[in-house]
Structure formats: structure tokens, C-alpha cells
Amino acid sequence: MNYATPTFLGLLAIAAPAAAQSTDPAAGRRLAASLCxxxxxxxxxxxxxxxxxxxxxxxxxxxxxxxxxxxIKVFLRSSHRQMPNLILTPDEIDSLSAYIVGLAPKK
Structure with missing residues (x-):
């Protein structure tokens, strides 16, 4: 298969936004309320x-x-002595990161 074909590139363009939709600050807040x-x-x-x-x-x-x-994503994927070793899914990390960043005051 030639990965430079327009069809393959078109599929990548469609898949990329779908992956980005897994970030949910509301889910991040719920996770923070239950774990953090x-x-x-x-x-x-x-x-x-x-x-x-x-x-x-x-x-x-x-x-x-x-x-x-x-x-924040890098931090959550690393272990730290002061924190429990939480194993979060990539979607949970994305959502929790989006929630935390969203707490910053609007400029």
C-alpha cells in the first residue's frame, strides 16, 4: 500500500479530529473529584x-x-514520590489535563 495516496491521507484527516474529541474537561473534573x-x-x-x-x-x-x-500530561504519565501511583488511561489524562488548564484565569 502506498501511504501517500490521497485516500490514506484523507482517512488520517478524518481520524485526527475524532481522536481529539476524547478530551473532555467535564470528565476531567469528575475524575479530579473522585481521585485528586x-x-x-x-x-x-x-x-x-x-x-x-x-x-x-x-x-x-x-x-x-x-x-x-x-x-500536565507528561507529569501524569510519570511517577512521583509524593503522589499515589495512579494508572490513568490516555483519555483520562487528556481530560484531566484539559480541566486543569481550563482553571487558569482568562486573559
């Missing part, structure tokens, strides 16, 4: 259940100049 709220303040209204954990709030993370969706 134990240690993190997940928004301005929802405190961490364990404030003594001293984990950064997601709003503070979103406001950091270095925070991008890609940076």
Missing part, C-alpha cells in the same frame, strides 16, 4: 479532604507560567 480531591483543592470551591497533604491546588497549578496541557 483527597490531597488537592480541585477548584476554588472544593477543598482537599486532607489539607495536611499540602498538595498544590489545581488553580495554582493552572496559573503557573510553565503549565501547559502537554506539561
Amino acid at each position: 480531591v483527597e490531597c488537592h483543592r480541585i477548584d476554588d470551591k472544593t477543598p482537599a479532604k486532607d489539607e495536611a497533604a499540602k498538595a498544590p491546588s489545581f488553580v495554582d497549578v493552572a496559573r503557573m507560567p510553565s503549565t501547559t496541557e502537554l506539561a
Whole structure:
């Protein structure tokens, strides 16, 4: 098969937007409310259940100049001593990253 054919390239163009639709900030918020709220303040209204954990709030993370969706995705795919070893699906990582980035104040 010649992968440069117009048909193959057309299929790639159709498949690319479909993959991007798996990002759902609302699903990311639900995931944060079920997993992350134990240690993190997940928004301005929802405190961490364990404030003594001293984990950064997601709003503070979103406001950091270095925070991008890609940076959060890389972080969530890496293990960290201070965090439980959560195994998230790629869709969950995408949605949680989109949720956190969306907490940054609009410019």
C-alpha cells in the first residue's frame, strides 16, 4: 500500500479530529473529584479532604507560567514520590489535563 495516496491521507484527516474529541474537561473534573480531591483543592470551591497533604491546588497549578496541557500530561504519565501511583488511561489524562488548564484565569 502506498501511504501517500490521497485516500490514506484523507482517512488520517478524518481520524485526527475524532481522536481529539476524547478530551473532555467535564470528565476531567469528575475524575479530579473522585481521585485528586483527597490531597488537592480541585477548584476554588472544593477543598482537599486532607489539607495536611499540602498538595498544590489545581488553580495554582493552572496559573503557573510553565503549565501547559502537554506539561500536565507528561507529569501524569510519570511517577512521583509524593503522589499515589495512579494508572490513568490516555483519555483520562487528556481530560484531566484539559480541566486543569481550563482553571487558569482568562486573559
